[in-house]
Structure formats: C-alpha cells, structure tokens
Amino acid sequence: MIEVDGAGRSFTVGRGRARRTVHAVRELSFTVAAGEFVGYLGPNGAGKSTTIKMLTGILAPTSGRLRVAGLDPTRRRTALARRIGVVFGQRTTLWWDLPLKDSFELVRLLYKVDRNDFRRRLDELTELLDLAAFMRTPVRQLSLGQRMRGDVTAALLHDPAVLVLDEPTIGLDVVSKAAMREFLGRLNAERGTTVLLTTHDLGDIEKLCRRVMLIHHGRLGFDGTLEDLRATTPGEDSLEDVVTRLYTASPADR
C-alpha cells in the first residue's frame, strides 16, 4: 500500500556564505502492506513530517521514489486524495467559521462522494465518534477534543484505503485519548484501513501498533515489531526508556 524506495528530501537554507543544505530525509526505504497499523517514531527534527509531506504529495522528494496506493504522490496528487486520508493533529483542515456539518458537506463536494454513501458514512462516524452534540457548532468554538474528532471524520468521509495520522492525540485528556485510540484500532481491525501513525505519545504506540519504524537524523534507524523494539534494550521494561536510548544513541551505537 505504501512503497518508499531510497527517498530523500533536502532543503537549501541561508544565503551567501551561510548557505547550506539540510538533509531532512535520506535514503529512506520501507513498505507498508494493506491493513497494517504502523507507528512512525522519531525525535523532534528527525524527518517525520517531511516523510508525511512526501507521502501525501505536499513535497516532492529530491531523490528516490514513493508510491502510495500505487500512485506517485506528487504527480497524482488529486487521484491520491481519493485514496488517502490525512490528519494533522496540530492544525485543522476544517473551515473555521462554518458549523461542523457544513465542513463535512464541503468535504463531500470536494471529494465528489456519492450522497448516499456520504450520509451512511457520516451517520456511522457521528455515532462512533459521538459528534451529534456539536454538529451545528462553528469549528472555532469546538474544544480541542471535539475538533480532533471532527478532523478525523473529515479524513474518513471518502472511505480512504490509507490513513496518515500526524499526532492525532496531541492535547487530548485521558478519556478522549482512550476513545480516539479505541476508534482507530477498530477502524484498522474492522475496515482494514492501513494506518501510518506519527506520534510522540508512546501510549498510542503501545496500544495500537504491531510494527514500529524509527527515524533519526533523516534515516530509518529501526523497523520491526514492538517486541523487537523493546529487545533493543534488554532489561528495560519502559518503552519510554527504550526509545530515549535510541534517540540519544550516537550513530555508531545504532
């Protein structure tokens, strides 16, 4: 479902003598099969967002190639938009001044979703994510947890095969976080939606991901099961300590 083959992305920053190249992602290769739920971890500045931007067609790679649902994301961005859903937890894709339900209607028009399919899907998501009480509220008046549920709904209205999540539980209280995790787990298990999840919350990873990839300094430092990840630091029970060791290890140790 996702194929990344030697992908890299660099940026030129600064001017004159201060001009230099930042390699945000280097020679990245991995595949994600249909129906997998994969966690994508890495410290701040590791290259996670750059990877997501390449996978969703926002940024073109400067080397290598990517395919998502069989499509080249930068060349087939419109076609890909029908197969993929994306949630950026830190910002909303909803219309700030419109009631939530109007935002969903705009999503329906943009994605050309059949009216009956849309109605069925929205009813289902309204129930699963408990949206009814604030469906007529303008997005700017929603709490963070309500807004996040709205964003997840908007990303799923066209029933995408792949869901890319960038920090979908950031800022949520323990109850909302548990509800969001439960929903995402069911979406993957029952609908078979392929999920790539970027998060700094290791609880999300422990609850949801069988497989974890870890990126550091733009390179893939680990790709394996959660058990394999724990086994990189024998005798250490806490995933936080395991990940801290990997984030702080020098390249020679890894």
Ligand SMILES: Nc1ncnc2c1ncn2[C@@H]1O[C@H](COP(=O)(O)OP(=O)(O)OP(=O)(O)O)[C@@H](O)[C@H]1O
């Ligand atoms: N548009 C850009 N221009 C210049 N440098 C950039 C640009 N976007 C990202 N970078 C650099 O690329 C590197 C990777 O950034 P990226 O945003 O992908 O990291 P991240 O893993 O998502 O970090 P975080 O967890 O903090 O969100 C960083 O050094 C960042 O400064």
